[in-house]
Amino acid sequence: MTMKNISRWGLLLFVAALIAPQSSYAYYTTHQEATKITDQSAFYTLTYSFGLPDADVYLPITTQRTDINDMGNAAVGYTFNASVDGDSNAGTSAGLVLSNAIIVDNMYKVPAGTRATFTLFTILTLDQSDAKAKYALQATNLPYKKVTLDGEEKQLGLNIHELTHYVTPKVGLNK
DSSP, X not given: OHHHHHHHHHHHHHHHXXXXXXXXXXXXXXXXXXXXXXXXXXXXXXXXXXXXXXXXXEEESOEEEOSOOOTTSOSXXXXXXXXXXXXXXXSEEEEEEEESSEEETXXXXXXXXXXXXXXXXXXXXXXXXXXXEEEEEEEXXXXXXXXXXXXXXEEEEOOTTGGGGOBOOOEEEOO
């Protein structure tokens, strides 16, 4: 009888270990925010974590406003999703990625087995003649270089499906 109970508890613990959340070194977005500064401008932030258990990862500091997901582009790409009357190419913007990760060769380095947090900061400023609309920041490109412990390098990036979560709330501008 005791052996039967031990077997049941063992099976229960095994199943619990399989379905319990596991710590992950991969990538995910943790916070998205949009703040209206003036009637024509807004400040957007996308925070994400990145790291791999068995390889160093290098991520870009620079940004580029683009609709294209291009893993060969060495910048974090972003665009603005606009409500029905808006134009996603309207206005001017500037962006930068900040992190406490170390910088090596003009890229952030995340050593194997660790994780770092990054924040994409952008500002969008519309002209008064641009349509009244709501705008959200959408990441379109997140390239990274993976360097394994034996020195093998691969240029990779998140695909458009993975980036669908990298979007902020919308902010109404030109009201």
